[in-house]
Amino acid sequence: MYIGKFHKYAVAGICLVGMQNDHAAHIVKVASDALIKKGFKVMIFNAFTDMFYDTPYSKGEASVYHLINLDIVDVLVIMPETIKSEWIIDTIIRYANAAKIPVIMLDGSHNGCTNITYDYGRSLESVVEHVHNRA
DSSP states (O other): EEEEHHHHHEEEEEEEOOOOOTHHHHHHHHHHHHHHHTTTTEEEEEEEOOOOSSHHHHHHGGGGGGGOOOOTSEEEEOHHHHHHHHHHHHHHHHHHTTTOOOEEEEEETTTSSSOOOOOOOHHHHHHHHHHHHHO
16 A cells, blocks of 8 residues: 555556567556556556576566565566566565565466466367357
8 A cells, every 4th residue: 555645545566578569568458457447556567578588688677576665565466477487476476475465366376376367278169169160
């Protein structure tokens, strides 16, 4: 909760990689809009390079997640499919858990988090069945 001289409001942080990509930007917009409708201010923590390859460059970019002010953030939303590094995701979650901040995994799953996952297999199966029945 941010408590300023004149304002007080809930704060949500969104952690991802690749907001410059249309798909990720769209998901962040939808999530941000939903949070804003519930009265949250939204802070976005974005890196431009996925963290799959453990390079000095990706390690430097990952430092953006150390900028999260856990004293004012009320909830963290993590997009693990964009970050692509279990170590970095685990580190963000560990820091959030230590500060007693709930974590929402968007399109991913992790113990101790609220997990929102998509069933791509079932969705694709339904689409294929629909197309096949039309033929």
